[in-house]
Amino acid sequence: MKVFVRIEFVSDGRPPSEVEESLRKVGFAQVKGTSTFEAEVPDAQAGKTKLDETHAALRGMGVIYEPSLGRPSETIPGQPMGYQERLAKWKEAGIDSDELMELLQYDVERFKARGLEMMRAQLERVALEREREMREAEAKDRIEKARDRIIASAKVEGGKTIQQLMEVTGLDEEVLTQMLDDLVKKGKLTATQSGRRVAFVAP
Numbered sequence: 001m002k003v004f005v006r007i008e009f010v011s012d013g014r015p016p017s018e019v020e021e022s023l024r025k026v027g028f029a030q031v032k033g034t035s036t037f038e039a040e041v042p043d044a045q046a047g048k049t050k051l052d053e054t055h056a057a058l059r060g061m062g063v064i065y066e067p068s069l070g071r072p073s074e075t076i077p078g079q080p081m082g083y084q085e086r087l088a089k090w091k092e093a094g095i096d097s098d099e100l101m102e103l104l105q106y107d108v109e110r111f112k113a114r115g116l117e118m119m120r121a122q123l124e125r126v127a128l129e130r131e132r133e134m135r136e137a138e139a140k141d142r143i144e145k146a147r148d149r150i151i152a153s154a155k156v157e158g159g160k161t162i163q164q165l166m167e168v169t170g171l172d173e174e175v176l177t178q179m180l181d182d183l184v185k186k187g188k189l190t191a192t193q194s195g196r197r198v199a200f201v202a203p
Helices: 016-025 044-058 083-092 097-106 108-153 162-169 173-185
Strands: 002-008 036-040 064-069 190-194 197-201
Touching: 002 016, 002 044, 016 044, 044 064, 083 097, 097 108, 108 162, 108 173, 162 173, 162 197, 173 190, 173 197
Parallel strands: none
Antiparallel strands: 002 036, 002 064, 190 197
16 A cells, blocks of 8 residues: 655745655655655555654645545556546546446446446537537638639729629628628728629729
8 A cells, every 4th residue: 555645845945855855764755757755554544654754754844745545646657547536537528427436336337338328428529519610610711712712803803793703702692792891891802883883893
């Protein structure tokens, strides 16, 4: 069994080297790549005693520490997560892990079936979000290309009427009218009228 202590250093506390030395004196070693220290103990009672020793060793050091018995409070590289930690991660992803935890206590088969249902629902949500994102990106791309075609077509002498631009872009009149209004406001096009003919001219 192991005891873990995660250390958070503060600017007005003791130097990290002194804190590490105090922890080594009570049997702790730093877990590589983390701010957590670990120590081996034979059982839970010895673990509690070790935590009391740790508290005494860190008194006056000016650090914030988080002790834990059995499993570290932060993820340790290369150390597999237990099922409770995995379920906690699922909860962060929007899965009702409380329901799954309850099922796991008395019916593993129902736990697996319900878990698969929840996973499928999450996959469906992700797929729908991605499809919507792709549709929006495609629509935006079509609009950008239509704008480019409008401006390019309107560079001819005399410009183009809305009917001519509908043929060029394939857009319906309502959408095209909104785009033309926007381009005129931004100075990309100029609307000119000759009699009943309104044409759009690009500079």
